[in-house]
Amino acid sequence: MKERLNYAALVPESLNAMLALEKYVANSGLEHSLYELVKTRASQINKCGYCLDMHTKEARKAGETEQRLYGLNAWQEAPFYTDRERAALAWAESLTLISENDVPDSLYEATRKHFSETELVALTMAIVAINGWNRLAIGFRKVPGSYKVQEEK
Numbered sequence: 001m002k003e004r005l006n007y008a009a010l011v012p013e014s015l016n017a018m019l020a021l022e023k024y025v026a027n028s029g030l031e032h033s034l035y036e037l038v039k040t041r042a043s044q045i046n047k048c049g050y051c052l053d054m055h056t057k058e059a060r061k062a063g064e065t066e067q068r069l070y071g072l073n074a075w076q077e078a079p080f081y082t083d084r085e086r087a088a089l090a091w092a093e094s095l096t097l098i099s100e101n102d103v104p105d106s107l108y109e110a111t112r113k114h115f116s117e118t119e120l121v122a123l124t125m126a127i128v129a130i131n132g133w134n135r136l137a138i139g140f141r142k143v144p145g146s147y148k149v150q151e152e153k
Helices: 012-026 032-046 049-061 066-070 083-096 105-112 117-139
Strands: none
Touching (some): 083 105
16 A cells, blocks of 8 residues: 555645644543544544554553453443443444434433533544544555554653
């Protein structure tokens, strides 16, 4: 696979806009581990190899277990996710697959049991962000495996 173009180098403002959304989510109070699970699950659904590589590396760096990462594709059946994580994953799947189904009131109500209104906005923006990143990486063919985890300073 060969990258089609480097959008960040060509139009840095596009990258800055996406990074501003990431900054909002990072400072929203959502747990980093939850956000990494959501990013990984949406990337699985969207079949984004570059983002899967990136977010599983980042999740492991942050202390996520291999078991939880490997089981993410079948999270409904796996016993090692919290109720809050399950709610976030269900919400992420529904929004990621929005062209295939509605987001039912029952899902909204179930998600609200685990997230305040402010947290739900942050979670939704996190889902918007990863779906955007997936489309950039897939559309411009970011090469899976090329992402390098940044070392702590």
